[in-house]
Amino acid sequence: ADANGNKSPTFTSTWSEPAVSCESCHGPASRHLQWADNKENNEYVSKGLVxxxxxxxxxxxxxxxxxxxxxxxxxxxxxxxxxxxxxxxxxxxxxxxxxxxxxxxxxxxxxxxxxxxxxxxxxxxxxxxxxxxxxxxxxxxxxxxxxxxxxxxxxxxxxxxxxxxxxxxxxxxxxxxxxxxxxxxxxxxxxxxxxxxxxxxxxxxxxxxxxxxxxxxxxxxxxxxxIPSPALSQLLDTPNVCTECHSNNSDAWAAEKVEAWHAASPIIDNGEMDFADWLLEFSRLNNRLVQARTDNEDTTQLISALTTLENKRYSLLASTKTPAMKKSMLLDTMPINSQQAFDTLVLRLSDDDVVVRLAAISIIRNFDISHRQQLLMPLLKDPIKSVRFAATLALADLLATPQFISQQNNRKNKRLLKENVRQFIEAYEYHGDLLGSQMTLADINRQMKDWDAVVIAYQRALQLVPTYVPALVNLADVYRLQQADNKAEPLLLKAIAVTAENARQAINDPGDIYAFALQQQASVEYALGLLYARAKNYSKAIVPLDNAVQLSPANTDYFYASLLMLDALGERNKALELLRRSPLTQNNEQLTALLRQWQP
Structure with a gap:
C-alpha cells in the first residue's frame, strides 16, 4: 500500500541474504543463536530452531x-x-x-x-x-x-x-x-x-x-x-526413453524389444497388478472399444473386461501399496456410474493421505448440491487446511441458496461454512499477487453471486497478466450476465487475438498442444458469435461462428449455432445442405431434430 493506504500491485522489497539460506529450511534463527551461547539451558528445544x-x-x-x-x-x-x-x-x-x-x-x-x-x-x-x-x-x-x-x-x-x-x-x-x-x-x-x-x-x-x-x-x-513402457507410449502418445535415444525407431519396435527382454528376464515384482500394469491394460481395452464401436462390432466382451478392470481400480484405491498420488490419478479418471464406484469415492474422503482426500473432493464438487452438502460438510472440520479449503470451495454456493440459508437446523453449518469462507478469502487475498489467487477468489465469489467481487478479482488477474485468456473470457461472461455486452466485446476480441497468436506459435509443437491452442481459440470465437447473436447482429455473428466451426469441426454446438445464424440471415437452404452433408448430424439428437424441422 502507498502512504495513503491504497493498495497497489507493486512491491517495495528488501533482502538480507541471496539464495537459499539456513532459515529457509530451519526457520528464524534468533533463538538458535541464543542456544549457541547457552547450550546447557533446557529452555531451548531442538537447539532453539523453530x-x-x-x-x-x-x-x-x-x-x-x-x-x-x-x-x-x-x-x-x-x-x-x-x-x-x-x-x-x-x-x-x-x-x-x-x-x-x-x-x-x-x-x-x-x-x-x-x-x-x-x-x-x-x-x-x-x-x-x-x-x-x-x-x-x-x-x-x-x-x-x-x-x-x-x-x-x-x-x-x-x-x-x-x-x-x-x-x-x-x-x-x-x-x-x-x-x-x-x-x-x-x-x-x-x-x-x-x-x-x-x-x-x-x-x-x-x-x-x-x-x-x-x-x-x-x-x-x-x-x-x-519403468519405461513403449507399449503405453503407443496407446497414450507419451514419451519413452527407448525411442528418445533410438530416435530412428518406432514405439512398436521398442515395445517388441522390451517384451522380449522381460520374457527372458522378468522384472522383479510380486506378481500383483500395480498402477502401471492397470493403466496399460485399461488403455489397451479402451482403445479397442473405441475402434470396435467405430467398426460397429459387438462390444460385449470388451465392456465386460473393462468392468473387471474397474474392480481392479477399486482394489488399487483401497490398497496400502498404491502411492497416494497414483490413487489421486485413479480417482480423476474413475467414472461414477455404479454404486460401487460411488462407495469407493466416498471412502476416499476419509483416506489417510491428504492428496487422496483432495482428489475425492474435486470429483464431488460436480455433484448436485444436496449430495455435496451431505458428503463434504464434515470436511469443513478436517485437521488439514488444504482439505478444509477444498471443501469450502465446493460448498460456497450454499450461501447463495435460499433453502440452505432459511433452514433453521442449518445454523451451525452456516456459521461453520461462513467462517471457512472468511478464512479462505483472507488467505487468498493475502497472496493476491499471484494469478491463481485472483482466479480462485473470482471462483468462490461467483459461487456466492457476489458479482462486484468477481469483477474485481478478474480485473486484478488481468493487471497481473493482461493476456491471460481464462480471465478475459470469464470476465466477459460476467458482463454477459450483467447484460453489459458492450464491456464484454473488447475482452473477447483481445482473447481471440491472443489465442490466434498462441495457435500460430504452437503450430510446430506436439499435436495435443497445438490442438489445445486451436480449441481455445474456437471457444472464444464461439462466445463472440453468441454475443453478436444476442444483439441480433447476425451478419456479424456468422463470421466468428464459422471460424469456430473451422477450428473445431467436430464440435456440434458450434455447428448448430452457425446453422441457426445462416437461417436468421435467410440462408436456410444453404444451412440445410450443410446439415445433410455433415457426418455430425446422424449421431446428434439436436441436429437430427433440426433436420426434420427444416426438411421440405
Missing amino acids: RQLATEDYWQFVANEPIAQRLTSNNDATAMPVIDGCANCHSLRQPISTISHESTQTDWLNNFEPTRVREPLYFADGQIREEDFVYGSFTQSKMAHAGVTCLNCHDAHSGQVKGYDAQQLALPSNDGVCAQCHRADVFAVETHHHHPVESESARCVSCHMPERTYMGVDERRDHSFQ
Whole structure:
C-alpha cells in the first residue's frame, strides 16, 4: 500500500541474504543463536530452531532380497518430514497460509495446496511435462511410498546427488546412490539394463529418470522412477526413453524389444497388478472399444473386461501399496456410474493421505448440491487446511441458496461454512499477487453471486497478466450476465487475438498442444458469435461462428449455432445442405431434430 493506504500491485522489497539460506529450511534463527551461547539451558528445544527437520532414514539389505529394507526411524515424532521441508520450494503449489511457512512447524499441507498430477502439466502416465518442481513426480513413486526421502539421495546442504562426479558419468561412480538400496549384482548388470556396462545408456537414471529441458537451459530429471513402457507410449502418445535415444525407431519396435527382454528376464515384482500394469491394460481395452464401436462390432466382451478392470481400480484405491498420488490419478479418471464406484469415492474422503482426500473432493464438487452438502460438510472440520479449503470451495454456493440459508437446523453449518469462507478469502487475498489467487477468489465469489467481487478479482488477474485468456473470457461472461455486452466485446476480441497468436506459435509443437491452442481459440470465437447473436447482429455473428466451426469441426454446438445464424440471415437452404452433408448430424439428437424441422 502507498502512504495513503491504497493498495497497489507493486512491491517495495528488501533482502538480507541471496539464495537459499539456513532459515529457509530451519526457520528464524534468533533463538538458535541464543542456544549457541547457552547450550546447557533446557529452555531451548531442538537447539532453539523453530523447525526441526527429520534426518534421513537408513536402509539395510536383508538376506537375498534385491532391494534394501527401511530400518525403524530414530527421528523425534515431532520432527517435520523431510519431504515437507523440501516441498515448500520444490513443488507446484498454491500458498494458503497468512503466516510465513518458515515460521511454523505445522504440516506442509496446512500452508500449501499441492497441484495434483493431471494433464496438461503432466503426461497421462504421470511423467513430467511442464515444470513440476519434483514433488508431484516423486510422490507418485514406489520409492517415496516405501519411505525414501530427498536426503537419501541428496546432500541436505549442497543439494548435490551423493557421490556424484560430473567427470565420471558412467558406472560405477554415479550409480552409487542407487546402489545404496538396489543391489548392484542384480541391477547394474547387462541382463537387467540390456546395454553395455559402464556406458551412459546403462546408468539407472538414463532409463528411470529421463530429462526434460526447461527454458532452453535447465535440465531436470523425472522423479517418478517409472519403468519405461513403449507399449503405453503407443496407446497414450507419451514419451519413452527407448525411442528418445533410438530416435530412428518406432514405439512398436521398442515395445517388441522390451517384451522380449522381460520374457527372458522378468522384472522383479510380486506378481500383483500395480498402477502401471492397470493403466496399460485399461488403455489397451479402451482403445479397442473405441475402434470396435467405430467398426460397429459387438462390444460385449470388451465392456465386460473393462468392468473387471474397474474392480481392479477399486482394489488399487483401497490398497496400502498404491502411492497416494497414483490413487489421486485413479480417482480423476474413475467414472461414477455404479454404486460401487460411488462407495469407493466416498471412502476416499476419509483416506489417510491428504492428496487422496483432495482428489475425492474435486470429483464431488460436480455433484448436485444436496449430495455435496451431505458428503463434504464434515470436511469443513478436517485437521488439514488444504482439505478444509477444498471443501469450502465446493460448498460456497450454499450461501447463495435460499433453502440452505432459511433452514433453521442449518445454523451451525452456516456459521461453520461462513467462517471457512472468511478464512479462505483472507488467505487468498493475502497472496493476491499471484494469478491463481485472483482466479480462485473470482471462483468462490461467483459461487456466492457476489458479482462486484468477481469483477474485481478478474480485473486484478488481468493487471497481473493482461493476456491471460481464462480471465478475459470469464470476465466477459460476467458482463454477459450483467447484460453489459458492450464491456464484454473488447475482452473477447483481445482473447481471440491472443489465442490466434498462441495457435500460430504452437503450430510446430506436439499435436495435443497445438490442438489445445486451436480449441481455445474456437471457444472464444464461439462466445463472440453468441454475443453478436444476442444483439441480433447476425451478419456479424456468422463470421466468428464459422471460424469456430473451422477450428473445431467436430464440435456440434458450434455447428448448430452457425446453422441457426445462416437461417436468421435467410440462408436456410444453404444451412440445410450443410446439415445433410455433415457426418455430425446422424449421431446428434439436436441436429437430427433440426433436420426434420427444416426438411421440405
